Amino acid sequence: MRTWVSRHVGVVIGAVALTLFAVVPFVGVHVAWVLPGTLDIVNSTGTLEVLALCFMFAGVAVGYDLMFGFTGLMSLGPVLYFATGTYVFDIALTRWAWPLWPALLLTFGVSLVLAVVLGAIALRVHGIAFAMVTLAFAQAFFYLIESNPHNLTAGDTGLALSYTRLPSFLSGAVSNTRSLYWLALAFLVVAYAVVWLVSESVTGHVFVAIRENERRLDVLGIRPYRFKLISFVVSSLIATGGGVIYILVIGTAVPSVVASTTVTLSILIMVVLGGAGTRWGAVVGAMVYIYLQQFLDKVSAQPSFTTLPAFLRVPLSEPQFLLGAIFVLFVLFAPGGIAGQVGRFRAWRRVRALTVDASVDQ
Secondary structure, eight states: OHHHHHHTHHHHHHHHHHHHHHHGGGOOOBOTTTOOSSSSBTTSHHHHHHHHHHHHHHHHHHHHHIIIIITOOOOSOHHHHHHHHHHHHHHHHHTSOOOHHHHHHHHHHHHHHHHHHHHHHHTTSOHHHHHHHHHHHHHHHHHHHHTOGGGSSOGGGOEEOOOTTSOGGGSOTTTTHHHHHHHHHHHHHHHHHHHHHHHTSHHHHHHHHHHHHHHHHHHHTOOHHHHHHHHHHHHHHHHHHHHHHHHHHHOEEOHHHHSSHHHHHHHHHHHHHHOTTOSHHHHHHHHHHHHHHHHHHHHHTSGGGGGSOHHHHHHHTOHHHHHHHHHHHHHHHSTTHHHHHHHHHHHHHHHHHHHHHHHHHO
């Protein structure tokens, strides 16, 4: 039993973490200065909403890791598909009063078409040119929804979600916080499972080969283009699912929040912070990033904040600056992110165990 646990420690940790997160809505414990919500209570509405955002972005990050970490494609356009999930779903429910399932089918159908068409175009180029093309598509989409075409997106004022066509357990982010929390957690599980199945398949091994040496695949007679498009489409559809979860949890779609390039950069930071190409690293990186972002906002809003010395008050008043500084420190002193440091610790333990065994044998 102990041998099995040691070999599958990641599965055990994941199962324990999933179980603990699943029961969080039933825990009414007061924890001061740790929780990111407005109240220092584990199952408060604010805390559950922040955790739901952590799960949602973790799912989007692990989907992006499939493209960036495993396939080696640095796209700057995942926000396009995230915003597609948010706006198409919101418009279908709010403007057109569609039922839930037709709205979902439309949302993922539109995203699939966009991912296939735009991915097919962008993947004709490589490297920084690919990143710039995906960024251009994302920016074009941002300006499109900001211009409020045919009064569909409400422009800069934001489009509030209508809950009239949703099931009762999803109707209202405040009254159904628990249901939305579990929905976000389920999205993370599904996104992780999809990425795990794809990355562990033969197709996933080709993704890694593309990342390591794309030209070698050409020599072997394998066309990398088709596999890169698959990676691009799967990652984009997962981002679309994250957009749907976002609008259900937050309830309003604003272009500057869901469609700006800041979202893409945040997702990239999450993956690099956690460790690209590791799956679980992207999940941990995203949850740490969102938690710190929300917690620092909470700290800067405290009444006692103004009494802090200037050398603390000034940087703490800019949470994005602190997050950027943390990211830079990780890149400089912790290459490979959180997952990389865990890997180095495991390697150190194995070397130490071998050294101890050798000394005992002597």
